[in-house]
Amino acid sequence: MTTIPISPSAMGDPAGDLSECCGPTPGAPKLQSESATVLATKFKALGDANRLMLLATIASGESAEACVCDLTGPLNLGQPTVSHHLKILVDAGFLTREKRGTWSYYSVVPGALSALCADLCSESVLGDLMRTPDPAERNA
Amino acid sequence: MTTIPISPSAMGDPAGDLSECCGPTPGAPKLQSESATVLATKFKALGDANRLMLLATIASGESAEACVCDLTGPLNLGQPTVSHHLKILVDAGFLTREKRGTWSYYSVVPGALSALCADLCSESVLGDLMRTPDPAERNA
DNA sequence: CTTCTACATTGACATACGTCGATGTAGTAA
DNA sequence: TTACTACATCGACGTATGTCAATGTAGAAG
Numbered sequence: 001m002t003t004i005p006i007s008p009s010a011m012g013d014p015a016g017d018l019s020e021c022c023g024p025t026p027g028a029p030k031l032q033s034e035s036a037t038v039l040a041t042k043f044k045a046l047g048d049a050n051r052l053m054l055l056a057t058i059a060s061g062e063s064a065e066a067c068v069c070d071l072t073g074p075l076n077l078g079q080p081t082v083s084h085h086l087k088i089l090v091d092a093g094f095l096t097r098e099k100r101g102t103w104s105y106y107s108v109v110p111g112a113l114s115a116l117c118a119d120l121c122s123e124s125v126l127g128d129l130m131r132t133p134d135p136a137e138r139n140a
Numbered sequence: 141m142t143t144i145p146i147s148p149s150a151m152g153d154p155a156g157d158l159s160e161c162c163g164p165t166p167g168a169p170k171l172q173s174e175s176a177t178v179l180a181t182k183f184k185a186l187g188d189a190n191r192l193m194l195l196a197t198i199a200s201g202e203s204a205e206a207c208v209c210d211l212t213g214p215l216n217l218g219q220p221t222v223s224h225h226l227k228i229l230v231d232a233g234f235l236t237r238e239k240r241g242t243w244s245y246y247s248v249v250p251g252a253l254s255a256l257c258a259d260l261c262s263e264s265v266l267g268d269l270m271r272t273p274d275p276a277e278r279n280a
Numbered sequence: 281c282t283t284c285t286a287c288a289t290t291g292a293c294a295t296a297c298g299t300c301g302a303t304g305t306a307g308t309a310a
Numbered sequence: 311t312t313a314c315t316a317c318a319t320c321g322a323c324g325t326a327t328g329t330c331a332a333t334g335t336a337g338a339a340g
Binding site: 184188190217218219220221224225239241242243 | 297298299300301302306307308
């Protein structure tokens with residue numbers, strides 16, 4: 001690796017007066033990269049229109065469960081593709097799989113999405129993004 | 141295109157007794173693909189650890205704004221990469237850009253994330269996934 | 281046993297994504 | 311003007327992602 005980060009606070013600026021760009025100097029990111037990776041994985045699982053429709057379709061059932069053959073038709077996707085997306089949603093914690101006989105029934109994990117929102121609210125500084133229901137509050 | 145969807149309800153099953161797989165028959169997905177695409181775009185913008193840390197870093201400033209040179213150092217990313225991620229976050233509606241002099245100051249859009257969660261709650265059937273105690277008292 | 285069904289997994293492909301170096305574009309300062 | 315700074319954009323590269331045809335696996339029915 002020959003990547004040398006720019007490191008603005010370590011550049012020997014010839015004149016100390018014009019380097020006023022960085023004022024408060026946030027420094028190291030408050031959100032640890034480990035937590036960010038976990039969060040990003042969940043968001044990435046939701047970052048596909050077909051997966052969102054899979055979630056919606058499964059949740060639309062009265063028992064909030066569906067097998068694969070229920071999902072290939074409405075989404076107009078092949079069976080391997082649906083299985084792939086379902087696996088991603090299961091790995092992300094949004095769905096659970098239960099085999100009954102020959103069929104695999106997928107059901108939604110009740111608090112998964114709200115927990116994700118709660119994580120977004122509580123994850124250190126990102127919580128500041130969540131308050132202020134209307135954009136007319138923070139004058140400070 | 142030679143893709144022929146399996147169409148479970150249209151398969152001529154030789155015996156009508158073992159095709160009990162599809163019970164409630166969710167049918168067409170309740171979440172329209174248009175809304176799903178918009179939602180997926182926003183989730184996709186959040187589906188990267190570096191972009192989440194960019195959001196957190198910007199929000200950590202007392203004025204909730206930062207210029208690019210503030211962000212290349214802490215995230216250990218090149219300046220073009222940071223600009224690219226910031227553009228994605230701006231396009232998704234999570235950040236705004238304001239040019240003051242030579243610098244571009246990025247600030248968070250106050251209600252963007254909570255609006256995304258609200259969309260998740262209200263988007264047709266996906267709201268059933270959210271009915272857990274905490275974060276929103278969304279009355280009808 | 282064999283055969284069928286429902287689903288998972290594999291392999292392959294095209295596309296999208298993340299990253300960086302190089303270059304372009306404003307703005308500031310002399 | 312020239313020179314420098316902060317940032318955006320372009321081009322390229324490697325990798326990840328979405329999709330499907332083909333194949334594998336496990337249960338049910340005969």
